[in-house]
Amino acid sequence: MLTAAEALDRLKKGNLRFVQGETSHPKLLTHQERAEMAGNQEPFAIILGCSDSRVPAEMVFDQGLGDLFVIRVAGNIVAPSQVGSVEFAADSFGCPIVVVLGHTHCGAIHSTIDVLMNPEQSSSANLMSIVNRVRPSVEILMQTELKDDLEKLSQHAVRSNVFASVNQLRHGSAVLENLIGQGKLKVVGAEYSLETGEVTFYDF
Numbered sequence: 001m002l003t004a005a006e007a008l009d010r011l012k013k014g015n016l017r018f019v020q021g022e023t024s025h026p027k028l029l030t031h032q033e034r035a036e037m038a039g040n041q042e043p044f045a046i047i048l049g050c051s052d053s054r055v056p057a058e059m060v061f062d063q064g065l066g067d068l069f070v071i072r073v074a075g076n077i078v079a080p081s082q083v084g085s086v087e088f089a090a091d092s093f094g095c096p097i098v099v100v101l102g103h104t105h106c107g108a109i110h111s112t113i114d115v116l117m118n119p120e121q122s123s124s125a126n127l128m129s130i131v132n133r134v135r136p137s138v139e140i141l142m143q144t145e146l147k148d149d150l151e152k153l154s155q156h157a158v159r160s161n162v163f164a165s166v167n168q169l170r171h172g173s174a175v176l177e178n179l180i181g182q183g184k185l186k187v188v189g190a191e192y193s194l195e196t197g198e199v200t201f202y203d204f
Contacts, residue, residue, distance in 0.1 A: 049103075
């Protein structure tokens with residue numbers, strides 16, 4: 001079993017290989033390899049990331065099938081189902097680390113900014129359920145000079161939204177709080193650059 005520091009180092013090294021185009025994990029598995037994994041899984045890290053098609057966690061961190069427990073939802077938001085998924089993985093598999101992975105040019109961030117700037121426009125209730133979880137991270141920034149620079153506003157909102165999700169995981173679940181208090185789990189934030197492929201980690 002890896003420690004949180006060891007797991008984080010493994011993710012960082014995997015991302016470096018990805019950025020340098022030197023990935024080590026095969027894209028295809030043999031029938032026997034798949035069969036051997038059918039009865040058990042031992043992921044070493046939990047990734048709560050965005051649904052964006054350009055940010056597949058296994059590729060970004062150059063990990064293989066069964067290495068990561070990945071939860072993907074637009075805007076990498078934290079709702080009860082995401083918390084429950086993290087609790088399940090942390091408790092069942094002893095994963096020592098959770099990474100909330102945001103990314104540049106996030107559509108959920110852009111949609112939230114658009115809704116706040118154009119409140120008269122209507123959106124579906126389902127989309128608004130995502131926007132409303134991102135909204136607090138954006139609203140606070142729109143009270144600053146960033147409101148006049150949409151590009152910078154979006155950049156800062158991505159990080160603010162990651163911080164909010166990290167905070168919710170750290171303090172919104174008795175199960176996770178207990179594991180964190182025992183030193184068995186660490187929750188960190190990170191941001192993936194669509195432009196460079198690099199992941200920057202934030203230990204808020």
